[in-house]
Amino acid sequence: MSDWRLDAVPDQSGRTILVTGTTVGGLGHHTALELARRGARVILAGRTESKIAETDEAIHGEVPDAELERLTVDVSDLASVRRAAGDAAAFARSTYSSTTPASWARPTPAPPTVSSSSSRPTTSARSC
């Protein structure tokens, strides 16, 4: 993928994307930043609340109108993952998840549709 360029990432408006490992300076931070810059609502997921807050502030410093949520999860603890999955369901009916930039660099399908007859929120997670 030697000819890949950051400006090839399309507009992400209308999408909610969960990004793990968002500690400032890491891949997750930069993934979240670029998604927020393109209009995505980004769920900042990590195991250390203070680090998530630091990333939230750093992204808002660059993208003042960024729509960010915070989610605490330790992915080495299944109970924590289950709880976080429940919390994430409250954020959006449909959530994409990203652990590497590769998952959002490719052309993405149209957002999934959700039946309007359902009164309960449902969550579908997509991860690449």
Ligand SMILES: NC(=O)c1ccc[n+]([C@@H]2O[C@H](COP(=O)([O-])OP(=O)(O)OC[C@H]3O[C@@H](n4cnc5c(N)ncnc54)[C@H](OP(=O)(O)O)[C@@H]3O)[C@@H](O)[C@H]2O)c1
């Ligand atoms: N940087 C590169 O150029 C590069 C290249 C190829 C592959 N990679 C791989 O990509 C991954 C991320 O790299 P990075 O540079 O972004 O590393 P990083 O800055 O150290 O980020 C790792 C993230 O994972 C989080 N984390 C670790 N254990 C966790 C757990 N049990 N539950 C929840 N979150 C956890 C860390 O949270 P805390 O800060 O709270 O510990 C941190 O936010 C690594 O596996 C690395 O080997 C990196």
